[in-house]
Amino acid sequence: MSLQSENGTPMLQMRGITKRFPGVLASDNVDFDVRAGEVHTLLGENGAGKSTLMKILYGLYRQDEGEILLHGKRVDLTSPAHAIAHGIGMIHQHFMLVPTLTVAENVSLGLQSTRGIFSDLKTVSKRIIELSRAFGLHVHPDEHVWQLSVGERQRVEIIKALYRDASILILDEPTAVLTPSEVDDIFLIFRKLADDGRGLVFISHKLKEVLDLSDRITVLRHGRVTGYTTPAQSDRHDLAQLMVGRAVKLAPDKEDVESGDPLLTIEDLYVEGDRGRQAVQGLSLEVKSGEILGIAGISGNGQRELAEAIAGLRRPRSGKIVVAGHDTTLSGPRQIREMGLSYVPEERMKDGAVGEFDVKENMILLNHSKTPFCKNGFLNFKAIKSYSEKLVKEYAVKTPDIDTMTKNLSGGNIQKLIMARELAAKPKVLLASQPTRGVDIGAAEYIHERISQERQRGTATVVISEDLDEVMALSDRIAVMFDGKVMGIVDQKDATRESIGLMMTGEQQQSAA
Amino acid sequence: MGSLVVPSPFLFRFQVKTIKTKSFVGLLIPLCAVLLALALGAVMLLSLGANPISGYATMFGAAFGSVEGFSETAVKSIPLLLVGAGICIAFRANVINIGGEGQMVMGALLSTSVALTFPSVPSLLLIPMVLLAGAIGGAFWGAIAGALKAYFNVSEILSTIMLNIVAVQFMNFLLRGVMIDPGEVARGTGIPQTMRLTENADLPILLEGMRMHLGVPIALFVAFGAYILLWRTAMGFRLRSVGYNPHASRYAGISVPKNVTAALAFSGAMAGIAGAILVFGSESHRMVTDGGSTGFTGSAGFNGIVVALLAGLHPLWSIPSALLFGGMLVGANALQRAAQVPSALIIALNGLIVVFVVSSEYFKQRSLYAGQVDLADDESTETEGEDNE
Numbered sequence: 001m002s003l004q005s006e007n008g009t010p011m012l013q014m015r016g017i018t019k020r021f022p023g024v025l026a027s028d029n030v031d032f033d034v035r036a037g038e039v040h041t042l043l044g045e046n047g048a049g050k051s052t053l054m055k056i057l058y059g060l061y062r063q064d065e066g067e068i069l070l071h072g073k074r075v076d077l078t079s080p081a082h083a084i085a086h087g088i089g090m091i092h093q094h095f096m097l098v099p100t101l102t103v104a105e106n107v108s109l110g111l112q113s114t115r116g117i118f119s120d121l122k123t124v125s126k127r128i129i130e131l132s133r134a135f136g137l138h139v140h141p142d143e144h145v146w147q148l149s150v151g152e153r154q155r156v157e158i159i160k161a162l163y164r165d166a167s168i169l170i171l172d173e174p175t176a177v178l179t180p181s182e183v184d185d186i187f188l189i190f191r192k193l194a195d196d197g198r199g200l201v202f203i204s205h206k207l208k209e210v211l212d213l214s215d216r217i218t219v220l221r222h223g224r225v226t227g228y229t230t231p232a233q234s235d236r237h238d239l240a241q242l243m244v245g246r247a248v249k250l251a252p253d254k255e256d257v258e259s260g261d262p263l264l265t266i267e268d269l270y271v272e273g274d275r276g277r278q279a280v281q282g283l284s285l286e287v288k289s290g291e292i293l294g295i296a297g298i299s300g301n302g303q304r305e306l307a308e309a310i311a312g313l314r315r316p317r318s319g320k321i322v323v324a325g326h327d328t329t330l331s332g333p334r335q336i337r338e339m340g341l342s343y344v345p346e347e348r349m350k351d352g353a354v355g356e357f358d359v360k361e362n363m364i365l366l367n368h369s370k371t372p373f374c375k376n377g378f379l380n381f382k383a384i385k386s387y388s389e390k391l392v393k394e395y396a397v398k399t400p401d402i403d404t405m406t407k408n409l410s411g412g413n414i415q416k417l418i419m420a421r422e423l424a425a426k427p428k429v430l431l432a433s434q435p436t437r438g439v440d441i442g443a444a445e446y447i448h449e450r451i452s453q454e455r456q457r458g459t460a461t462v463v464i465s466e467d468l469d470e471v472m473a474l475s476d477r478i479a480v481m482f483d484g485k486v487m488g489i490v491d492q493k494d495a496t497r498e499s500i501g502l503m504m505t506g507e508q509q510q511s512a513a
Numbered sequence: 514m515g516s517l518v519v520p521s522p523f524l525f526r527f528q529v530k531t532i533k534t535k536s537f538v539g540l541l542i543p544l545c546a547v548l549l550a551l552a553l554g555a556v557m558l559l560s561l562g563a564n565p566i567s568g569y570a571t572m573f574g575a576a577f578g579s580v581e582g583f584s585e586t587a588v589k590s591i592p593l594l595l596v597g598a599g600i601c602i603a604f605r606a607n608v609i610n611i612g613g614e615g616q617m618v619m620g621a622l623l624s625t626s627v628a629l630t631f632p633s634v635p636s637l638l639l640i641p642m643v644l645l646a647g648a649i650g651g652a653f654w655g656a657i658a659g660a661l662k663a664y665f666n667v668s669e670i671l672s673t674i675m676l677n678i679v680a681v682q683f684m685n686f687l688l689r690g691v692m693i694d695p696g697e698v699a700r701g702t703g704i705p706q707t708m709r710l711t712e713n714a715d716l717p718i719l720l721e722g723m724r725m726h727l728g729v730p731i732a733l734f735v736a737f738g739a740y741i742l743l744w745r746t747a748m749g750f751r752l753r754s755v756g757y758n759p760h761a762s763r764y765a766g767i768s769v770p771k772n773v774t775a776a777l778a779f780s781g782a783m784a785g786i787a788g789a790i791l792v793f794g795s796e797s798h799r800m801v802t803d804g805g806s807t808g809f810t811g812s813a814g815f816n817g818i819v820v821a822l823l824a825g826l827h828p829l830w831s832i833p834s835a836l837l838f839g840g841m842l843v844g845a846n847a848l849q850r851a852a853q854v855p856s857a858l859i860i861a862l863n864g865l866i867v868v869f870v871v872s873s874e875y876f877k878q879r880s881l882y883a884g885q886v887d888l889a890d891d892e893s894t895e896t897e898g899e900d901n902e
Contacts, residue, residue: 313764343764351764355759365754365765369747376744406680 008048009072010035011199012057012168016067019052019223026052026222027063034168034199039190041202041210045222045243045440046411048204052223058090059083059199089166090156093173097145104141105127107160124163135192151182152300156311158189159187169193170201174484175209179298180468180501187213195214205441206244207250208469219243244441251473252452259476260289263340263460264310264429269319271305271484279305281484285317287429287460292451294475295464296493297504302484303464304346307433310462311343313351324428337366340428340430344435346420346464348411352418355407360388364408395420396446412443419450430454430461436470437503448474468497482506543823544875547837550865556860563852571851572844582843584725588794590839591732592617592810593789596817597824597831598739599783603655604826605743606758606776612658612673613784613814614806615680616651618787621682621792621809622692623650624798625707628793629692633713639713644731651785652778654680659777665769669777677814681706681806688802706801716794728790730821735783739828752776784814811842816863823870839864 010033015485019027034040038047040377044050044285055061057068059077066074070086073198080090097106099512104125111124123413125141132139137155145153154174161169171190194200204210210217211231213483215274219227219242227242240248264287273279279302287293298302308314310321312333321329323339345351353362364373364384374381388402397416399409406414415435422430432451451474465471473480479489480503488509490499555565574585596613603610610616622648631639658676661667694708699882716727743749754762755772763769791809792800802864820838824830845859 311764325617332766333764337766345764350758351760354754354758354761355753361754365761365767368750374747377748377752379745379747 007446011071012055013069013072014057015058015067015069017053017060017063017068018307019049019056019063026224027056029066030223031224032218032221032225034201036167036197036199037194039194039200039202039213039216041204041206041214042220043203043207043210043217043239043243043285046438047222048220049223051172053220054090054201054203057083057086057165058170062187079489082162084166087165087167088170089161089164089168090170091154091161091172091174093176093337095153095157097153097156099146100140100144102147103139103159104157105157106145107141107163111164113197127163128159131159133198134280135162135189137189140322150177151179151186154178154186155189158193162193166198168199168201168365169201172203173205174202175204175206176252177298180497181505186409193354196488199292206469207239211236211240214386221245240441248441248445249310249449250445252448254452255456257290257455257458259291260458262286262288263324264312264462265320265322267305267320267322269309269321270317271302271309271319273302274316278317278482279314280309283481283484285462285479285486287462289428290455291476292455292461292463292474294471294476294478294502295462295481296468297466297481298470299466301481303433303481305484306481307343307431307464310336310431311341311345337425342422342427342431343429344415344422346417346433346437349407349416353406354416356405358403358405359392359397359409359417360402361401362417363388363391366421366425384505391420391424392417395423395450408438410443412439415439415447416443417445423454427454427459429461431464432461433467435463436465436467444470467498472497472500480504480509541875542876543825543870547823547866550862550869552615553865554862555859557858558852558854561793561852561854561858563854568848568852568854572754572848573840573846575847576840576844577827580720581723584720584723585842585843586836587729588724588726588839589811589842590835591728591790591794592813593817593820593838594732594736594835595783595787595790596813596834597820598736598828599780600821601824601828601831602739602743602752602783602820603776603780604821605756606752606757606772608659608662608773608780609670609820610655610658610673610774610777610780610869611670611815612676612777612781613787613817614810614812615673615677615814616654616781616784617788617791618677618680618684618806618815619654619788620647620649620651620782621800623647623785624689624789625710625792626692628710629707632713634714636717637767638711639711640716640727640793643714643793643899644786646783647785647787647789649785651788652782655777655779655781655784656774659774660770662777673777675697677806681802681804684802684806684809685804688800694799702802703826705804707799710793710798712798714793715792715798724796726794731786731790733832735786736828736832741778742829748775752779762849765771784817787813787817802888819863819870820869822874823866838866853865 012034014030014032017027017030022116022227030049030053032053042050042053048134056063057077059079059082075086077086098109104121107128108119108121108124128139128141130135137159139152139155139159145156148156153336155274174186178186190200202213214231217229217249218225221241221243236250240250266283267284269283270278271280283306295303305314305466309316310332312328312335316329319329320327323336323341326339328336328339349355354365364387368379369375373380385402393401395416397420398413406417435447435451451463453460463474472492475492477489477491478495478500479502480487482504484508485507487503551569558565558568575582577583598609600893624643627643627646628639631642634642654676658669658672661672662669688705688707692707695704696708697706709869719725719727719729743753751767751772752775755769759769816838820831820834824834841859841863846858848854848859849856
């Protein structure tokens with residue numbers, strides 16, 4: 001707290017911000033400030049109120065109570081345009097760029113031209129080059145956005161904000177789409193921007209990054225500030241505890257399990273993506289009983305297509321998939337399930353569950369036509385009810401009752417519901433895609449625990465995840481996918497973030513030294 | 514993957530969001546919509562120089578004020594209820610069936626030909642036979658559109674409308690050709706109609722001296738069956754699952770094409786039964802064509818959609834809904850006689866109810882989802898995206 005009185009007035013002060021939505025206190029008397037030259041992190045789980053607070057700052061919401069001061073003066077931010085005029089810039093997680101336009105054109109969108117109705121792209125380009133040089137952004141004004149990589153697009157977003165003279169930059173989960181080495185690069189840029197006298201608000205839930213980058217950290221839970229701290233004063237466990245409100249295990253305990261026969265074998269698999277692109281190109285893998293194989297990689301490198309091919313939702317072009325001794329290369333989803341595969345899909349609300357169905361209906365989605373849930377074509381609600389109630393209890397799905405519409409549950413609880421349904425089938429092979437994406441820490445901890453238990457039970461498990469920490473914590477072996485191919489497979493004990501990060505960008509695995 | 518189900522966005526919203534409208538508001542709002550439509554109708558009555566209060570009293574008195582009137586209303590409601598219950602099934606599976614007219618016609622044609630072929634089969638057997646034939650005829654016609662959608666991605670909205678036209682021409686072809694009453698040919702009058710069908714297939718009158726016939730309990734029975742099908746059977750579970758989320762259904766091993774086809778077949782079957790009942794419950798006990806479909810169906814194939822929408826796509830709520838629209842048909846004639854207003858007014862009134870009910874859906878959503886909107890906005894972007902907040 002004493003830190004706040006140093007350095008004179010902060011650039012930004014938010015005092016006593018309260019925002020109510022019907023039935024929910026999204027922001028409860030929150031104080032938050034940013035000083036020039038610092039990175040101040042806003043840390044919290046889904047629904048903790050980070051977004052609400054930043055949307056208020058960016059003029060998208062109005063606070064019910066509290067005030068915002070910029071450079072000591074009280075302001076009333078009524079729209080994003082207004083916020084931008086006050087020097088507030090936001091780097092959205094989903095980039096707001098027009099792919100068919102050039103960088104300069106994107107930057108000039110929405111700007112008043114100095115030459116009246118004529119465009120002054122030349123001036124814009126010049127300034128982009130200057131900014132790019134000053135902060136090491138490596139952005140060229142004449143390139144088309146569609147040609148740029150994700151990391152480059154993010155830097156265009158930063159240029160956009162800088163061009164509008166943003167002195168306070170809100171960074172909304174900027175690392176979610178980046179590779180480890182890109183993260184290192186962008187952190188250098190952030191640091192430079194801060195050193196230049198800007199104030200940065202870093203929104204994240206990745207504890208390691210938060211500790212690496214921040215000067216100060218404010219932790220939110222249920223709309224309330226649960227702690228102000230600094231990286232020097234706390235470690236990951238402290239932060240997790242502040243976020244969740246109790247001690248959290250960040251990695252599940254692992255007992256040694258003797259891995260057995262291979263239960264999932266993939267040989268030289270080729271799968272086409274949605275636009276006829278070869279998404280998976282000659283991929284081979286083997287997963288044994290009692291083993292967890294993690295598949296790391298930046299999304300869009302064929303992981304989705306691979307998962308869909310294994311689950312029977314996408315027909316491979318060539319190659320072979322063997323599940324528990326049965327060739328399932330050309331089987332449909334139902335047959336593959338019968339062979340012992342359970343699949344936790346990447347998009348839980350699209351593929352994993354029927355949002356408009358209630359909890360019990362989703363619990364029996366796979367086996368609604370089997371006894372005891374169905375007798376002579378009629379549903380047996382007694383059996384369905386007791387089965388669903390048992391699973392809800394066993395897997396700690398937080399729901400008012402089993403008649404609640406599934407889409408009204410939180411992401412973590414929907415994911416637990418799907419896990420419950422899939423694991424209840426006692427699978428031989430478990431395929432989990434992004435099992436904890438967008439899920440709160442508590443639920444993620446629980447899901448990891450369950451996956452470890454499956455390993456103990458002798459299931460062959462594949463975990464596909466963009467979250468490198470998750471892959472490294474769970475897996476026995478880690479395969480890295482790039483451009484539809486496996487760049488290398490390493491044992492968990494030999495894996496380093498650096499070596500995996502390198503493979504994620506397409507470097508072949510160096511032959512083991 | 515998304516190619517299978519490409520609904521009209523408007524109707525899709527309708528379908529998906531009218532789930533579980535058992536709440537008080539869910540019931541109150543359509544009721545208000547009907548009352549508002551009647552209020553606007555009152556203005557129209559006034560402008561025609563009629564007293565709206567006595568006008569409406571005449572109307573509803575004729576439709577519901579006496580046993581005779583109610584018997585008339587019930588008979589008029591039969592096809593509306595049957596088609597409406599079928600629409601509930603189709604829309605729940607996210608399939609838009611605009612082909613009720615054609616399915617009624619096909620059901621009527623098949624059942625009529627069964628009655629022409631087996632005139633001497635006793636009633637107890639022949640009546641179930643003709644009803645079944647009606648169901649099969651309608652189901653077949655619906656399944657064509659269903660299969661086209663499921664396997665060739667043809668919009669069912671277009672295909673069902675076009676199949677309506679095909680069905681009507683097929684009816685004209687048959688009733689002017691092989692099915693025509695030989696008497697018409699002999700007399701040289703050539704009215705395109707069948708002969709008086711066998712009495713064994715007449716639907717028995719339930720109330721002495723009135724028109725209320727066996728079709729009424731049959732329609733109620735079928736509506737109840739539609740309810741059971743949707744919520745008590747594994748088949749209905751799959752239909753609803755496919756309707757709500759074809760992706761998750763496919764992933765769970767539920768065949769989307771099969772269920773899309775089935776939904777239209779069920780929907781068509783119920784329209785087909787309605788067609789059969791129109792033939793065997795009619796006063797003339799024969800099938801007649803005036804060249805179009807509405808002369809035969811009374812537009813029930815279309816109005817059934819409105820019945821289902823007003824009922825929130827629930828087969829049981831379709832019963833009062835169908836009675837309301839059936840009653841308006843009966844009341845229209847009475848109003849026309851009493852107040853000397855054109856019966857077109859009733860058509861306008863029907864239209865008003867449709868417009869108000871359909872737009873009231875918007876307010877229903879607002880009230881049901883009130884409070885969640887902002888919050889959903891706050892979090893929806895998060896659930897779809899990467900691991901953001």
